[in-house]
Amino acid sequence: QKEVEQNSGPLSVPEGAIASLNCTYSDRGSQSFFWYRQYSGKSPELIMSIYSNGDKEDGRFTAQLNKASQYVSLLIRDSQPSDSATYLCAVLSGGYNKLIFGAGTRLAVHP
């Protein structure tokens, strides 16, 4: 079992819809969780960080964390074609010493 699990997709949504991305992790001691967006051949770009149970909103993005269920999600409202990318869930593990990525979910937003 991978330490961080994501559905690889592709997840296809129409422009203007809500895209929902999910992630589970295995290390119960993890305290810091991140969503990165990555375009092909580019470096991961931080979208959201979340540290406490509940929701955290930033513009069109909402991250949700449930530590009891070891589950993190990212909602993208009013999806745009420019949101088409791979979304990587990442969990800071081993104390603060390593950031473990999921395999990423490919999101395709079609006009």
Place this chain on the structure above:
Amino acid sequence: AAGVIQSPRHLIKEKRETATLKCYPIPRHDTVYWYQQGPGQDPQFLISFYEKMQSDKGSIPDRFSAQQFSDYHSELNMSSLELGDSALYFCASSSRRGGNTIYFGEGSWLTVV
């Protein structure tokens, strides 16, 4: 704002050669991470440093070594290069005092021929 700087951005080496990648973290960041990302794969953790000391080690081959210097920049040394080492290598940095948000550099493309 200053970002994580990596050099060189592109590197072509032959099999069995040696390559060195450099990383300059965001100023006042105390932690550096190195990742390897092959085509179509997620980034794989190689190694991390906190305050110039190695803090964790991932799937880094024995042919690879890394260190963090007194000015906090880090270097990843790769020897006896193999074709399978061709990948995008990312460096990232964070500050434990600043909330642990991890920022990535633009990466160094290594092609082994």
